[in-house]
């Protein structure tokens with residue numbers, strides 16, 4: 001089988017560079033085109049600011065503008081800034097491209113799936129009504145905010161096994177989450193910023209859609225309240241989150257650990273190339289997980305969400321834990337690649 005040609009919109013950014021690394025020698029996908037803004041006209045090797053070198057097979061790709069007429073690909077990954085994504089992604093979908101996007105621009109449209117492949121693969125069916133309603137030959141599928149993934153994924157087995165009433169999450173988000181030119185060094189070095197503009201509403205709402213049920217072609221959000229406090233901390237990669245949940249019944253710590261560590265989803269059953277064997281890794285040591293030590297966890301580095309410090313709260317049914325996810329991999333490029341693998345396996349990409 002030949003590999004599918006993919007394009008990356010925003011390939012020179014923090015997230016785009018991860019795609020370039022992850023799609024080096026990918027068994028199903030090959031990068032055919034890359035786009036940018038200030039780097040248009042440069043070779044990708046020259047515009048690249050990531051770790052190591054650009055894989056040699058992609059170093060000479062010319063950075064193009066994000067115009068569908070210039071792109072020859074079977075599928076498009078978009079990691080554009082929100083404003084550009086709002087304008088550009090519908091043009092690609094209208095031109096017949098399947099678009100898998102990390103941007104927030106279209107996540108909340110009712111007919112756009114917001115996917116964590118292990119959690120809600122059935123929501124992918126929404127693309128059919130999206131295409132019909134909008135008269136597009138292509139479609140848009142989105143991945144969640146980098147912070148949402150770290151706790152929405154562990155919530156899934158808890159919802160299924162015990163029922164969920166309430167969630168409170170406090171996040172400690174790395175600076176790479178704000179993009180290459182994101183947070184000024186004078187603001188963040190030796191400091192913590194207790195607010196991230198626009199983040200808390202996303203983190204409170206997205207899990208309700210992801211954990212919702214597809215009924216008659218529409219998503220009915222999960223009936224749960226989520227409160228969030230989002231902070232920026234001076235780590236480089238890996239969002240750490242302190243999560244407190246109220247379950248529908250009292251459970252033991254061991255039951256919760258078993259529920260989390262035993263969880264697998266459709267990507268594991270289908271053995272998709274970027275799926276870790278188990279998506280949630282549970283630590284028994286109080287000092288873990290840590291961003292520097294554990295962000296790259298898993299046999300597909302960065303695709304595992306690590307959970308630790310599982311313990312009971314004082315009120316019956318209340319459980320607390322800490323979770324960690326690689327914001328650029330499981331929180332962005334890796335999630336989108338796994339979603340595209342799922343789309344391909346479900347024959348939504350030709």
Ligand SMILES: NC(=O)c1ccc[n+]([C@@H]2O[C@H](COP(=O)([O-])OP(=O)(O)OC[C@H]3O[C@@H](n4cnc5c(N)ncnc54)[C@H](OP(=O)(O)O)[C@@H]3O)[C@@H](O)[C@H]2O)c1
Pocket residue numbers: 009010011012013014015016035036037038039040066079080081082084085102103104144145146176177178179180181327328331332
């Ligand atoms: N960073 C994370 O952890 C993370 C996680 C999940 C989702 N996201 C989302 O992913 C997207 C990208 O984030 P990032 O952190 O990679 O940002 P970034 O480092 O600022 O990169 C932005 C990319 O978009 C290109 N670009 C900027 N303006 C453009 C325009 N008007 N038209 C076309 N291309 C344009 C830039 O090209 P040049 O370099 O050539 O100027 C660069 O390739 C955002 O929507 C963000 O919210 C980020």
